[in-house]
Amino acid sequence: MNMLLAVALGGAVGAVLRYKITVWSAAALGAGFPYGTLFVNVVGAFAMGVVVQWLAARGGVDPALKAMVTTGLLGALTTFSTFSLDAFGLATRGQMGLAAFYVAASVVLSLVALVAGMVLVKGGLP
Numbered sequence: 001m002n003m004l005l006a007v008a009l010g011g012a013v014g015a016v017l018r019y020k021i022t023v024w025s026a027a028a029l030g031a032g033f034p035y036g037t038l039f040v041n042v043v044g045a046f047a048m049g050v051v052v053q054w055l056a057a058r059g060g061v062d063p064a065l066k067a068m069v070t071t072g073l074l075g076a077l078t079t080f081s082t083f084s085l086d087a088f089g090l091a092t093r094g095q096m097g098l099a100a101f102y103v104a105a106s107v108v109l110s111l112v113a114l115v116a117g118m119v120l121v122k123g124g125l126p
Contacts, residue, residue, distance in 0.1 A: 006064040010072020018077050033098065034086035037079075038106055044078030045110035049117025057121065078110075 022036030029035045051069055055061050083106055090099035 001062070001064040001068075003064050003067055006068035007072040010068035010074075011076040012072075014073040014076030018079065018082075022082075034083075034090075034102065037082050037086050038102065038109075041078045041083060041106050042109045042113045044074050046113035046117040048074050048078075049114040049119075050121050051117075053118040053121035 018036075018040050021040055022034075025036035025039060048070065051074070055066055087099050087103050087106075090096075090102060
């Protein structure tokens with residue numbers, strides 16, 4: 001498969017998933033906190049850990065498939081630009097404590113989720 005097409009297809013799926021999750025979470029939990037972005041960033045980091053470790057263990061995986069899932073799907077699902085906009089929005093509304101919590105929770109939980117995904121696949125720390 002063509003590399004650009006693979007990334008574009010994965011990106012389309014990831015972007016739609018992110019949009020649907022963000023809309024659903026705002027409706028279900030309220031729009032006062034970016035729950036959807038936090039969720040996709042943490043879940044996406046976990047999925048990235050699983051995928052990267054699984055692909056490393058398998059070897060010989062089509063580079064286009066790897067790019068479709070990592071750069072395309074997970075890259076579009078987890079987006080630092082949305083994270084930055086959400087944090088800035090909280091800060092500009094005067095919610096500095098909530099903005100700081102959101103930034104810290106996003107970074108720490110995403111790193112923990114990434115390692116957890118790798119541990120899940122590998123059976124131990126990398």
